[in-house]
Amino acid sequence: MSAERGVDVVSLGCRLNIAESEQIRALLAAESDVVVINSCAVTAEAVRQTRQAIRRARRGRPDARLLVTGCAADIERDALAAMPEVDGLIPNTSKLDPRAWNAPERALPAHQHALPARTRAFVAVQNGCDHACTFCVIPQGRGPSLSLNVPQVLAEVERHLAQGASEVVLTGVDVTSWGHDLPNAPGLGVLVQAILDGFPQLTRLRMSSLDGVEIDAQLFELLASEPRMVPHLHLSLQHGHDLILKRMKRRHSRADAVQLVKGLRRRRPDIAIGADLIAGFPTETAEMHEANRTIIRDLDVVHGHIFPYSPRPKTPAARMPQLDKAVIRTRAAELREETARRRDRWLQSLIGTPLDVLSEKDGTGYSGNFARVAVPDGTVPGTLMTITPTSLQEGLLL
Template identity: 70%
Template sequence: MSVEVVTLGCRMNLAESERIRGMLAGETDTVVVNSCAVTAEAVRHTRQAIRKARKARPDARLLVTGCAAEIEREAIAAMPEVDGLVANAAKLDPRAWNASASAPTSTSAHTRAFVAVQNGCDHACTFCVIPQGRGPSRSIGVADVLRAVEADLARGAAEIVLTGVDLTSWGHDLGEERLGRLVTAILDAFPTLARLRLSSLDGIEIDPVLEERIAHEPRVMPHVHLSLQHGHDLILKRMKRRHLRGDAVALVERLRASRPGIAIGADLIAGFPTETSDHHAANLSAVRDLAIVHGHIFPYSPRPGTPAARMPQVEHETIRTRAAELRAAVAQERARWLAGLVGTPLSVLAERDGTGHSPEFARVRLPTGTRPGTIVTITPTRIEEGLLA
């Protein structure tokens, strides 16, 4: 049987899994679990994926990489289903897999390509364990990024998504470079590239050139996902974030003034240690004030070795309730937003499952027979099961 790569977690893992799949294309009967450890729940899902993979393919070689394999190394290695671990820092090195150095970095055509341009993180958010799994921030140079984009375009990608653990820190280790410079280089090098999308951004690190591209460049998708984390300044300070609520509000106001249809997404944590009902109310109001329509809601869970794990904890049931309320608030904003798109012609990139995404990242059901990878104009007339149709 062929190589199977099971991906959990972030878009960074998605991009890396594609490269791992390419490097192992010549192997047989191998399963790789590319794990996540951002929360305790993510580690639980990793364990479930390992057990499920072993049950489905009892004779395969099963290898685990990713953040859970780094942070929970001893526990993951002790699982009877696991044959070996590959260090997170080495997972894009063919030698770590005993693969040829000339192995391809991808084997399949795709409609949307994830290009990892940065890895690791230099910040010390009190809740986050990812720097332990990913190490310090490292940027991929412009020339290497352009080569990767060129290869993905040659394989048929109609949209490029730039990803990173801390994407907006790209270039800090390259001197005076900033992410806006990289975005400009890609747009200049590939004038036929129709769509460039950015994964999660730290709003306080968005440089003036990047903000200008997001606000005014039609080929940069009108969709910004902010690493917001919370809507109350005191909790943001206890998280050791570098922005305040007002910074996010001001950024979104500027972007909407220049590009009124821009869609806002955000990561939000429910039940951070010391969070009171008033703090939670500020989180809920941030969803409304910023009109967050793409929400990633994380119930807080203490991670080993982090300062937040030593702070006074919120009761588990309270965390679950607050997370549900945040999800409901986002769902309300999203429903209102989708209703506003009904009757509006949308440029939709067709994918392989019969749906596609608009520039704002609204998911749209497509007419039967629409060819994947094509960009078609759809004017939705209704909403069905959360999709425009």
């Protein structure tokens, strides 16, 4: 663990958890000896990693009070509560409520918490999900979709910028559903435009995973033409075959995804595409798997998040005919290989191209299209610079 005493928050899973972990750390700032595991339950592997993190935290801080929150704290509540290392669980929907932690109300007034300086700031604009994808357990741990209003988001962005952030990432469980629960149901493009208008000093605005079918016209136009919107789109795609998408209860087709990316590339040729894809969904045939593999080619996916399917409790997909685990592993490996080939080809194409790179603390940085680039020794973290890479080594542009 990072400290012998004091507050440690271990964040697992999504970028929303990262944003919330900073708020939890501020909530518990007055505590003398506590460890929080902000857990994930999106897959069986994520739950395994949560249990592993709990055991590791207990070994590292044997005398600390160890608390677990996050999605697994709700979805796997009984199993985690039975672990001898765990002193208590905080419901995921209560994780930002001071009362749930027995913390003083003044420790975290609504959206007024102190945040550590960082180069990239994650701003949670939305939480929960109103959809019912058949494979997904997250609504059980997050509840319905709830949005921060525009002034709340602007206040969050302002605080991060004041502490030196050069890039802001908008995140949430289902980011593109932002605004559906607000008066007049504004689209996400309204929020993005308000941020860009309100903070001309903000150099880079990035979106976390988006549901392509919910990208409104204003957001599309900003992604296509606004230079401060980074040329990087990560899609919550999940599969490349229409029948599997239907069985997943997704709301887009393969053609919808292809048309979206083609339209963006026509306007912004340098945009880099990422996608979440599930391998081995129940009933997936070899032909359907091939469609899943070729969608990587058709969209030219260079940032692939590949998830081997695992049944989650109380989900409809868990009751469907399951594939053999060995088949799922093989298909996941094939999807990863396809993405790796395209990623390597894309990185090679960036050699000799000037890139705007935001430096991190580890001697590397990320370009706007999310390529990882080595930065000169001694570069101050958070520096935005132009680098022209000359070679590629193990996925790192040099």
